[in-house]
Each structure stands twice: as structure tokens, then as C-alpha cells.
Amino acid sequence: MPDPSFVFAQSLSGLTAAMFLFLIASGLSLIFGVLRVLNFAHGSFYMLGAYCAFQIVQWIGLDGGRFWLAALGAALAVAALGGIVEHFLFRHLYGKEELYQLLFTYALVLILSDVAKLIWGTQQKSVSRPPELSGAFHVFGATVPHYNLFILLLGPAIALAFWFVLQRTRAGRFIRAAALDRETLGALGVNVDGLYTWVFVIASFLGGLGGALIAPMRATTPGMDTEVIVEAFVVVVIGGLGSFWGTFLGALIYGQVLSFGILFFPRFSIFSVFALMAAVLIIRPWGLLGRPLK
Amino acid sequence: MMPSRLHRLPWALLVLLAAFFVPALGSRFYTFLVNDMVIWALFATSLNLLVGYTGLVSFGHAAYFGIGAYATGLLMKQAGVSFLIAFPAAGVVAGLCALVFGFFCVRLTRIYFAMLTLAFAQIVWAICFKWNEVTGGEQGMPEIPYPGFDWLDRIVSAMPFLGSYRTSDYYYFTCLVLVALCLWLLQRIVASPFGRMLTTIRENAERAEFIGVNVRLYELAAFVLAGTFAGLAGGLFGIFNRGVFPDFAYWTKSSEVLIMTLLGGMGTFYGPAVGAVALIWLNQQIVSYTQYWPLILGSILVVLLFVFPGGLAGAVIALWHRLARRPAGA
Numbered sequence: 001m002p003d004p005s006f007v008f009a010q011s012l013s014g015l016t017a018a019m020f021l022f023l024i025a026s027g028l029s030l031i032f033g034v035l036r037v038l039n040f041a042h043g044s045f046y047m048l049g050a051y052c053a054f055q056i057v058q059w060i061g062l063d064g065g066r067f068w069l070a071a072l073g074a075a076l077a078v079a080a081l082g083g084i085v086e087h088f089l090f091r092h093l094y095g096k097e098e099l100y101q102l103l104f105t106y107a108l109v110l111i112l113s114d115v116a117k118l119i120w121g122t123q124q125k126s127v128s129r130p131p132e133l134s135g136a137f138h139v140f141g142a143t144v145p146h147y148n149l150f151i152l153l154l155g156p157a158i159a160l161a162f163w164f165v166l167q168r169t170r171a172g173r174f175i176r177a178a179a180l181d182r183e184t185l186g187a188l189g190v191n192v193d194g195l196y197t198w199v200f201v202i203a204s205f206l207g208g209l210g211g212a213l214i215a216p217m218r219a220t221t222p223g224m225d226t227e228v229i230v231e232a233f234v235v236v237v238i239g240g241l242g243s244f245w246g247t248f249l250g251a252l253i254y255g256q257v258l259s260f261g262i263l264f265f266p267r268f269s270i271f272s273v274f275a276l277m278a279a280v281l282i283i284r285p286w287g288l289l290g291r292p293l294k
Numbered sequence: 295m296m297p298s299r300l301h302r303l304p305w306a307l308l309v310l311l312a313a314f315f316v317p318a319l320g321s322r323f324y325t326f327l328v329n330d331m332v333i334w335a336l337f338a339t340s341l342n343l344l345v346g347y348t349g350l351v352s353f354g355h356a357a358y359f360g361i362g363a364y365a366t367g368l369l370m371k372q373a374g375v376s377f378l379i380a381f382p383a384a385g386v387v388a389g390l391c392a393l394v395f396g397f398f399c400v401r402l403t404r405i406y407f408a409m410l411t412l413a414f415a416q417i418v419w420a421i422c423f424k425w426n427e428v429t430g431g432e433q434g435m436p437e438i439p440y441p442g443f444d445w446l447d448r449i450v451s452a453m454p455f456l457g458s459y460r461t462s463d464y465y466y467f468t469c470l471v472l473v474a475l476c477l478w479l480l481q482r483i484v485a486s487p488f489g490r491m492l493t494t495i496r497e498n499a500e501r502a503e504f505i506g507v508n509v510r511l512y513e514l515a516a517f518v519l520a521g522t523f524a525g526l527a528g529g530l531f532g533i534f535n536r537g538v539f540p541d542f543a544y545w546t547k548s549s550e551v552l553i554m555t556l557l558g559g560m561g562t563f564y565g566p567a568v569g570a571v572a573l574i575w576l577n578q579q580i581v582s583y584t585q586y587w588p589l590i591l592g593s594i595l596v597v598l599l600f601v602f603p604g605g606l607a608g609a610v611i612a613l614w615h616r617l618a619r620r621p622a623g624a
Binding site for chain 2: 036038040089092093096098099100102103104106107108109110111113114115117118226230233234237242267268270271274275277278281283285286
């Protein structure tokens with residue numbers, strides 16, 4: 001039996017990973033839920049979020065709360081990019097075959113990864129932790145950086161905010177309605193095109209924010225986009241495509257499977273994650289908390 | 295009229311014949327390039343059986359390519375088995391895996407089908423990536439031997455006017471013959487009543503079900519066939535590449551081959567092969583100017599999706615019809 005403090009540290013690191021993935025995957029799930037499109041480029045938005053945060057920190061530094069400004073700025077920049085892409089390009093593919101939409105988002109992956117390389121080069125970039133959160137707690141013999149704890153709290157906070165917007169506000173009602181029946185909503189006089197753009201903007205914002213917040217924990221490199229998007233796919237598939245709490249649950253499961261997989265079967269932890277994804281698709285294709293598509 | 299006369303020429307045969315003379319040009323590089331194209335042409339055509347003809351969008355076709363490559367590579371490098379056995383084994387192993395994976399995949403529709411093919415491909419990739427003892431793990435499996443061509447070399451040197459060739463040239467000829475054979479088989483499959491039924495399923499699966507067709511069984515058969523031919527392409531590629539690596543099965547490879555299929559034109563038989571040739575040629579042209587090939591590829595893809603959704607073949611066919619409709623001499 002492994003050392004309990006190690007198990008504790010491992011499950012905490014799994015939780016932290018889960019909260020990051022939730023930030024990213026919730027955007028992916030939102031786009032799928034409303035637009036019925038799997039957005040491969042979501043991982044690229046995440047990568048751009050990390051790079052933008054790095055860039056802004058370079059400009060303004062990270063002392064005295066400036067890191068948070070940088071993270072917000074990065075997320076907003078990525079959100080703007082998402083809105084532009086949706087408004088000028090993506091919109092024209094809604095009526096077309098799914099394959100075209102998938103390939104378009106993949107084209108974005110290719111383009112954005114090279115744009116990032118053009119601007120920031122291939123060397124990995126790192127951002128220091130903001131000074132106000134650079135310490136660490138020591139619990140049960142495990143070391144938990146303050147920053148990780150902050151992420152642990154931020155994840156559920158964003159989940160709750162998200163839930164509140166979707167369930168309790170007028171805009172949220174429109175978004176849910178659009179997911180169910182686009183035409184009827186349009187016939188009722190709601191500007192569905194504009195709504196779709198906003199959904200894309202919000203989703204990109206979440207992806208960008210995830211990237212910006214992970215910058216102090218992992219190195220920012222080209223290639224983080226294609227890695228994370230597959231992880232995010234696993235999360236939304238396990239939880240249920242388009243299901244909001246499903247994504248939260250999926251992220252938690254993913255984080256734990258990955259960190260305990262590393263503990264017990266170090267070689268096959270990646271394998272177990274994809275095996276889980278396949279198993280969910282086989283047994284309950286719509287995911288643990290999702291609803292079957294018509 | 296010009297177009298109809300052009301139509302009667304056996305284009306595929308002419309291209310094959312011309313391809314036999316590539317090594318005679320003497321450039322090792324061109325032989326290498328065309329060899330690459332030939333193998334990818336088979337890979338893309340195998341995917342088209344699924345995407346273009348049956349209407350199943352697979353996002354994990356690279357899995358079978360990778361499995362075939364590892365099967366041939368392991369047999370030839372570790373077990374010292376002859377190419378004559380190791381090559382068909384790539385198809386058999388990949389086909390069997392496609393049978394197991396496909397059994398589950400064809401139960402799902404559309405986006406879920408695509409996701410499950412992706413999940414299986416990532417499983418294959420994870421195994422190749424981590425199972426160091428067998429697959430060489432992250433480092434892959436370098437130095438896959440060429441098949442023995444001594445007998446062929448003896449025949450060729452005994453004949454006058456044929457000149458001399460390198461081992462890589464002999465391997466090129468081997469690929470050419472085998473891929474031509476596979477493409478011929480695939481064409482027979484597509485043109486057969488079985489192939490027609492696949493198209494029917496693509497057009498309207500529900501109606502096919504109504505007239506008593508076991509749609510899932512047909513889809514599974516298409517999945518296995520596509521996997522088998524992708525495996526054969528992978529087997530050839532591993533030797534050509536002189537090594538097998540886990541990224542053969544990574545999901546970005548699956549998108550690459552989808553792009554080739556789309557670029558050439560789905561649903562036309564030779565479209566994907568043309569797409570493979572065009573993309574590899576373009577890649578080679580562009581890489582000598584800039585390292586930003588993905589940027590260019592992405593931009594091409596965007597233009598393709600918005601302007602030529604039928605791919606190159608679609609554009610040519612549209613042009614063809616316009617020419618054909620015009621009266622002679624006009």
C-alpha cells in the first residue's frame with residue numbers, strides 16, 4: 001500500500017488537473033451543446049491563452065495583481081479571436097456536412113499553431129507564479145502550492161457561475177433554447193446568429209482563461225494545443241457531449257484516473273484514460289450525464 | 295468531342311506505366327518522393343471506402359496504418375520473417391483489429407462514431423508509445439530491413455538494356471506493383487454489388503434497412519476492408535520510412551489523410567489518390583521555402599472547404615462537364 005501522504009498528494013494533483021480540464025472542456029462542451037460542432041481549435045485557443053498571458057506578463061510584469069490582469073487580458077484577446085472566426089468564417093459552414101466543420105476547425109489548429117510559432121518561436125516559455133500565491137501549504141506531509149489550491153477553488157466557482165448564467169439569466173435561457181431548437185427560437189424573434197457568435201466568444205474565453213491560468217504551472221510550448229484537445233474530448237465524452245455537469249464530472253474522473261493510473265500502472269495511465277473514453281462511448285454514447293441526441 | 299475521347303484512355307494504366315520509369319531518371323530523391331506518394335495514395339483510397347463511399351467519417355484511420363506498420367516492422371526486424379509473409383500480415387492484423395474496433399464503432403452514428411474511432415486510435419497510439427519492450431516506445435523501431443532483392447537483382451543484371459538499380463529502387467517497384475494491385479482490388483470492391491450497397495447506405499441508411507439490408511454488417515465489412523488496406527499501406531510505409539514510430543497512429547495523422555481525401559475529392563475513386571499526390575508534392579515544394587507548412591496546409595484547407603468542397607476531382611469533373619456540354623468547335 002502506498003504512503004497515504006503520497007496518495008493524498010496524488011489525488012490533489014488529480015483534482016487540480018481536473019479543474020483545468022474542466023475550464024477548457026466546458027467551453028468545448030458549450031459549443032457542442034449549442035452549435036453541434038466538435039471544435040478541434042479549442043485546444044489552440046487554450047494554447048494562445050497561455051502565450052498571450054506570457055506576452056502580457058512580459059509587458060507589464062506580474063507583481064501587485066498584474067498577473068490577474070494579464071490572465072484576463074489573454075482570455076479576452078482569445079475570446080475576441082473566437083468571435084471573429086465564428087462571425088466571418090465558421091458561420092458559413094453550419095448547413096454543411098459535419099466532416100467539413102470538423103476539418104475547418106482542424107485547419108484552424110494548423111494555422112494557429114504556426115502563427116504561435118511565428119510570433120513566439122519554438123522555445124518553451126514560462127511564467128512565474130504570481131507572488132501573492134507563490135507559497136505552499138503542508139498538509140499530511142504533502143506540499144500543496146497556494147496556486148494549485150486557488151485553481152481548486154476557482155474551478156467550482158466558475159462552474160457555479162456558468163450554471164447560474166445558463167439557468168437563471170435571460171441569455172442563458174436563449175442559449176439553452178438554441179441548443180434544443182434553433183428555428184423556433186429564431187421564429188420567436190431572437191437573433192440566433194448573434195447568439196451563436198456569443199456562445200463561441202464565451203467558449204473561447206474559457207479556453208483562453210484555462211491556458212492563461214496554466215501558464216505558471218506548465219511550460220508553454222507549441223504542441224500543447226493538440227495534446228490538450230484530445231484530453232478535453234475525453235472529458236466531454238465521458239461526461240456527455242453538451243452536458244454541463246457531465247463535463248464537471250468527466251473532468252473529475254479524468255483527473256483521478258490519470259493521477260492514480262500513474263501511481264499504480266505508470267506505463268498505462270494514458271491508455272486507461274482512452275480505454276475509459278471508449279468504454280463510455282460503447283456503453284452510453286451520450287455520456288454519463290448527457291442526453292441522447294435525436 | 296475531345297473530352298469523351300480523352301475519357302476512353304486507360305488513365306490509371308498509363309500513370310502506372312509512367313511511374314515505372316521514375317527510377318530510370320536517376321534521381322534518388324524523385325524515386326523517394328513518388329514512393330511516398332504511392333503509399334499515401336493507397337492509405338487515402340482506403341479511407342475513402344469508408345468516408346466517401348459508405349459515409350462513415352472516421353477520425354482514427356491512422357490506427358490501422360500504424361498497426362500494419364508495426365506488424366510488418368516487428369515481423370521483419372525482430373522475427374526475421376520474409377516480406378512475402380510480413381506484408382500480408384500487416385493487412386491481416388490491421389483487418390482483425392478493425393473487426394474488433396469496428397464491431398463497436400458501427401453501432402454508433404455520426405459524431406459518436408467519429409469519437410469512438412478517435413478513442414480506439416488513441417488507445418493504439420498509447421500502446422505503441424508506452425510498450426517499450428515490444429514497440430520500442432517513444433523512440434519507435436528504427437532500422438526496419440528492406441526485403442531481399444538479390445534474386446531480382448540477378449535477373450535484372452542478366453537482362454540487357456535494363457540498367458542497374460539500388461535496393462530502394464527495387465523497393466519502389468515492389469510498392470508500385472502492390473499498391474496497383476490493392477487499388478485494382480478496391481476498385482473491384484467499389485464497383486461490385488457490395489460497393490453499390492455501401493453507396494446506398496451512405497445516401498439513405500434508413501431506406502436500405504427497410505429493403506432488408508443488414509446495414510451494420512455492411513458498414514462493418516467496409517470498416518474491416520478499409521482497415522485492412524490501410525494496414526497494408528502502413529506495412530509498406532514502415533519499410534519505406536526505415537522505421538516505425540508511434541506518431542503513425544496519432545490523431546493528427548488521421549486528419550492528414552482525411553485532408554488528402556478531401557483535397558482529391560471524396561466519392562470519386564481516384565480522387566483521394568490524386569489528393570495524396572498533390573499534397574505530398576506541394577509539401578515538398580513548400581518545405582524548401584518555408585518551415586511553416588502547417589500554416590499553408592491549413593489555409594489550403596480553408597479555401598478548399600469554402601470554394602471547392604468537391605476537392606480537385608470535383609473541380610475537374612465540373613470543368614469536364616462544362617467542356618462536354620459545349621458543342622464541338624464552339
